[in-house]
Amino acid sequence: MPTNLFWHDFLVHSNPRIMTKEKYAFALFKPHTIFTLLKNFISFVTLSFFKVRKRIIVTGGAGFIGSNLCDYLLKNKHEVICIDSFDDYYDPKIKWKNISEALTKPNYRLIEADIKDIDNIQIQLEGKFDAIIHLAAKAGVRYSLKHPVGYQESNVLGTKNILELAVEKNIKQFIFASSSSIYGNTPTPFNEEFKNLQPISPYAQTKLLSEKTGKEFSEKYNLNFISLRFFSVYGPRLRPDLVMNKIATSIYKNKKMKIFGDGNTSRDYTYVNDIIAGIIKALDYTGSKFETFNLGNGKPIKLTEILSIFEEETRKKINIEFVNSINGESDITWANNNKSKTILKFEPKTDIRQGIHNYLEWYKQNLK
Numbered sequence: 001m002p003t004n005l006f007w008h009d010f011l012v013h014s015n016p017r018i019m020t021k022e023k024y025a026f027a028l029f030k031p032h033t034i035f036t037l038l039k040n041f042i043s044f045v046t047l048s049f050f051k052v053r054k055r056i057i058v059t060g061g062a063g064f065i066g067s068n069l070c071d072y073l074l075k076n077k078h079e080v081i082c083i084d085s086f087d088d089y090y091d092p093k094i095k096w097k098n099i100s101e102a103l104t105k106p107n108y109r110l111i112e113a114d115i116k117d118i119d120n121i122q123i124q125l126e127g128k129f130d131a132i133i134h135l136a137a138k139a140g141v142r143y144s145l146k147h148p149v150g151y152q153e154s155n156v157l158g159t160k161n162i163l164e165l166a167v168e169k170n171i172k173q174f175i176f177a178s179s180s181s182i183y184g185n186t187p188t189p190f191n192e193e194f195k196n197l198q199p200i201s202p203y204a205q206t207k208l209l210s211e212k213t214g215k216e217f218s219e220k221y222n223l224n225f226i227s228l229r230f231f232s233v234y235g236p237r238l239r240p241d242l243v244m245n246k247i248a249t250s251i252y253k254n255k256k257m258k259i260f261g262d263g264n265t266s267r268d269y270t271y272v273n274d275i276i277a278g279i280i281k282a283l284d285y286t287g288s289k290f291e292t293f294n295l296g297n298g299k300p301i302k303l304t305e306i307l308s309i310f311e312e313e314t315r316k317k318i319n320i321e322f323v324n325s326i327n328g329e330s331d332i333t334w335a336n337n338n339k340s341k342t343i344l345k346f347e348p349k350t351d352i353r354q355g356i357h358n359y360l361e362w363y364k365q366n367l368k
């Protein structure tokens with residue numbers, strides 16, 4: 001055997017049709033070959049052991065809804081690529097805690113990146129993907145009234161970037177997290193067929209604009225854009241700025257709670273697991289290239305009633321201070337779920353008392 005030749009010279013320059021034992025041995029011990037064989041073996045074992053079903057990108061996967069969704073997908077043997085910037089709208093430590101268990105799973109990968117910097121994301125994504133579930137956004141209606149620009153950048157430009165990524169990577173299914181807030185003060189119950197939507201906050205406007213951009217992309221490219229309009233989601237890992245977290249904090253940390261208005265505003269509170277069930281249904285929806293669906297509980301409840309349920313569940317009194325209401329928030333949100341029930345077979349299962357009970361159990365376990 002010509003020991004003075006490198007493997008490449010040996011294989012290329014000697015007669016290629018004659019594969020001698022020496023050549024096999026040479027090719028086999030090439031470091032790159034060993035690495036590739038090992039890599040293929042590991043992914044074969046991982047795929048067969050975990051029976052990976054779909055490869056799904058979840059943006060905003062470290063947040064409240066995103067981390068619950070990723071856990072569900074992982075448990076159901078999907079491969080999850082989570083993209084999150086750990087935005088500081090609320091403490092990023094909470095988000096790291098949200099994904100602490102997911103990080104230990106072999107079918108989970110975190111890409112810590114901002115959707116505004118799409119080149120950085122693009123170079124980190126390899127292979128084919130079945131779907132993108134786009135949840136990354138600056139959330140929070142009130143904060144958007146003071147900081148509208150950041151909302152436009154992350155929510156509108158960021159969404160356009162993720163849509164371009166989907167086109168570039170040939171990803172057919174695009175699920176978008178929209179919001180009940182885009183209906184503004186239109187008549188209730190909110191219906192997807194309403195044409196004259198009147199969003200009354202910068203946050204809501206960014207969601208409506210993103211839906212329009214998604215529609216344009218779905219018409220121009222080979223892409224299904226499914227917009228899911230979430231209604232006041234609550235449950236374990238709830239965002240700290242949302243009202244149920246404020247109520248629980250006021251109860252367990254003996255803090256006075258400020259209520260804007262007289263407590264008569266109503267919200268269609270929807271438990272996070274029901275929202276996840278809706279997202280999963282939408283993953284398989286291919287009936288049209290662009291569609292909007294309400295995902296709500298269908299039963300609006302006044303804030304005063306929510307406060308009473310918390311008091312009953314904890315057997316504690318809430319120390320409330322009523323202050324003037326602020327603009328930008330609707331008086332009532334109420335989902336007409338007929339479309340999502342008929343087409344997606346979406347069926348919210350968690351009634352408000354059970355949902356609050358579950359949330360409080362989680363809150364107590366995570367109380368510091």
Ligand SMILES: NC(=O)c1ccc[n+]([C@@H]2O[C@H](COP(=O)([O-])OP(=O)(O)OC[C@H]3O[C@@H](n4cnc5c(N)ncnc54)[C@H](O)[C@@H]3O)[C@@H](O)[C@H]2O)c1
Pocket residue numbers: 059060061062063064065066083084085086087088089095113114115116134135136137138139140154158177178179180229230231232233234239
């Ligand atoms: N929670 C609700 O009641 C509700 C209601 C309607 C719609 N939504 C929508 O659902 C989605 C998830 O909401 P959530 O309550 O889980 O909020 P969240 O703030 O907990 O999650 C959003 C995640 O997106 C990430 N993010 C923000 N800007 C980013 C950027 N530029 N690049 C990458 N990541 C970024 C954040 O770090 C965060 O982890 C959002 O799009 C929100 O607008 C939520």
